[in-house]
Amino acid sequence: MxxxxxxxxxxxxxxxxxxxxxxxxxxxxxxNAYFSxxxxxxxxxxxxxxxxxxxxxxxxxxxxxxxxxxxMRQKLMAGNLSTNDKVELDNKINSALQNIFVSFENYPxxxxxxxxxxxxxxxxxxxxxxxxxxxxxxxxxxxxxxSIEMFPSSMVASWMGLxxxxxxxxxxxxxxxxxxxxN
Amino acid sequence: xxxxxxxxxxxEKELQRLLNPLELKRKKLMQYxxxxxxxxxxxxxxxLAASSGQPAAAAVVAFLVVIAAIILLIIYYNKKKHYTxxxxxxxxxxxxxxxxxxxxYNPSASVSRGDYDxxxxxxxxxxxYNGDDYxxxxxxxxxxxxxxxxxxxxxxxxxxxxxxxxxxGLFFIxxxxxxxxxxxxxxxxxxxxxxxxxxxxxxxASNLEKVKLESLEFEKSxxxxxxxxxxxxxxxxxxxxxxxxKLEELMGIGISFSFVNTNIYVAxxxxxxxxxxxxxxxxxxxxxxxxxxxxxIVLDIIDELNLNLRIxxxx
Numbered sequence: 001m002x003x004x005x006x007x008x009x010x011x012x013x014x015x016x017x018x019x020x021x022x023x024x025x026x027x028x029x030x031x032n033a034y035f036s037x038x039x040x041x042x043x044x045x046x047x048x049x050x051x052x053x054x055x056x057x058x059x060x061x062x063x064x065x066x067x068x069x070x071x072m073r074q075k076l077m078a079g080n081l082s083t084n085d086k087v088e089l090d091n092k093i094n095s096a097l098q099n100i101f102v103s104f105e106n107y108p109x110x111x112x113x114x115x116x117x118x119x120x121x122x123x124x125x126x127x128x129x130x131x132x133x134x135x136x137x138x139x140x141x142x143x144x145x146x147s148i149e150m151f152p153s154s155m156v157a158s159w160m161g162l163x164x165x166x167x168x169x170x171x172x173x174x175x176x177x178x179x180x181x182x183n
Numbered sequence: 184x185x186x187x188x189x190x191x192x193x194x195e196k197e198l199q200r201l202l203n204p205l206e207l208k209r210k211k212l213m214q215y216x217x218x219x220x221x222x223x224x225x226x227x228x229x230x231l232a233a234s235s236g237q238p239a240a241a242a243v244v245a246f247l248v249v250i251a252a253i254i255l256l257i258i259y260y261n262k263k264k265h266y267t268x269x270x271x272x273x274x275x276x277x278x279x280x281x282x283x284x285x286x287x288y289n290p291s292a293s294v295s296r297g298d299y300d301x302x303x304x305x306x307x308x309x310x311x312y313n314g315d316d317y318x319x320x321x322x323x324x325x326x327x328x329x330x331x332x333x334x335x336x337x338x339x340x341x342x343x344x345x346x347x348x349x350x351x352g353l354f355f356i357x358x359x360x361x362x363x364x365x366x367x368x369x370x371x372x373x374x375x376x377x378x379x380x381x382x383x384x385x386x387x388a389s390n391l392e393k394v395k396l397e398s399l400e401f402e403k404s405x406x407x408x409x410x411x412x413x414x415x416x417x418x419x420x421x422x423x424x425x426x427x428x429k430l431e432e433l434m435g436i437g438i439s440f441s442f443v444n445t446n447i448y449v450a451x452x453x454x455x456x457x458x459x460x461x462x463x464x465x466x467x468x469x470x471x472x473x474x475x476x477x478x479x480i481v482l483d484i485i486d487e488l489n490l491n492l493r494i495x496x497x498x
Binding site: 033036040125128129131132133135136139143 | 361362395396397412413414415420
């Protein structure tokens with residue numbers, strides 16, 4: 001009888017350890033995904049000065065937007081922002097970039113420039129890599145949520161005080177289609 | 184590239200003319216084959232007769248008939264080899280040239296063993312590697328090559344050895360339109376390599392992790408492994424996943440893809456031999472259109488997957 005009780009206890013303890021480790025692993029996967037997203041964002045910010053430099057000679061009507069873009073990038077790169085401010089600023093950069101990308105259509109000379117075409121390729125690549133890292137982040141969050149909600153790992157999760165994480169909202173326009181296309 | 188409807192004109196004007204002399208050779212060859220097989224059948228009947236009461240004379244005749252049958256069949260297989268080579272050089276080359284004169288075709292070559300191994304699509308190491316009908320070229324902006332392949336491994340139990348097929352079908356390599364550095368594999372859910380244990384312990388190949396994707400339709404058909412979760416999603420965008428599902432509908436279940444060394448590798452299982460002329464029936468419009476369609480399958484892969492869209496940093 002004692003042997004059975006000990007065996008059951010051992011199984012419960014082992015299952016608990018397994019669930020604990022699995023939850024930690026999933027929580028770390030989210031951090032890892034967040035980090036890869038951060039790398040992609042940095043890559044995107046690195047392209048902004050190059051973009052401004054390439055297009056400013058052509059896009060006279062969008063001078064203000066280009067200036068704002070440079071300022072916002074500088075603020076982000078300064079690195080003393082809270083996460084919320086960072087997300088807000090990133091959203092603003094997003095919409096400024098989209099405005100600029102839409103305006104490309106009005107500048108055929110710009111679209112014929114080789115420098116611009118190369119930059120266009122790099123931007124498309126970065127945007128799609130960013131979209132991919134956001135999808136990875138959401139997949140990691142989904143996996144983590146499944147674990148903290150499903151029984152019996154939910155018990156271990158509540159004991160560990162694990163909370164829900166927020167999904168990244170990916171607008172349809174950003175899911176994959178690059179902003180810039182080559183005609 | 185000419186439209187598919189123009190193949191009929193091409194057949195009437197060009198292929199028919201080239202087929203006529205080959206048709207005479209095929210008929211002669213067929214005669215050798217029929218005679219050889221008939222004599223072989225006759226020899227079997229004579230041997231049966233000899234074993235049931237008419238010993239000496241029947242056995243001698245049967246022996247002579249067997250020798251004649253063997254000689255005829257040796258001639259048949261020898262001539263068949265020459266006929267097949269000539270058919271491919273004349274007809275298949277012409278069809279490929281019709282599709283695009285810049286494509287290169289070599290009937291006796293195949294995709295290299297190195298490329299096959301690099302694809303990483305097959306977990307079992309082959310003991311026998313055969314292939315033919317190598318074709319390469321550039322379709323739009325995409326360089327591609329493909330050939331028919333048949334790979335097998337040996338299974339020995341005691342004194343008996345048997346061969347098990349790993350892959351038989353069309354093996355395609357294309358230059359992918361995005362840069363990447365990792366390895367991503369898209370296997371059909373039906374792939375026999377992905378048995379229960381391989382799926383359970385997903386790191387069956389070094390450093391690979393299972394990639395769970397959002398498209399339910401895609402997840403029903405395929406299982407994805409990669410050594411880079413972000414890169415796998417960079418390659419497998421929502422619309423690209425849709426295209427892979429569509430391609431599977433077009434080509435049939437069992438199709439697998441891998442993304443390695445900035446190339447896309449596609450293995451399309453096909454049971455029958457491709458590009459082999461028939462001996463016992465006429466090579467008519469229908470059969471030649473089949474060869475034409477087979478080459479088009481490869482171009483369809485490039486078009487369906489939109490590999491000519493080059494809007495990223497890779498040119």
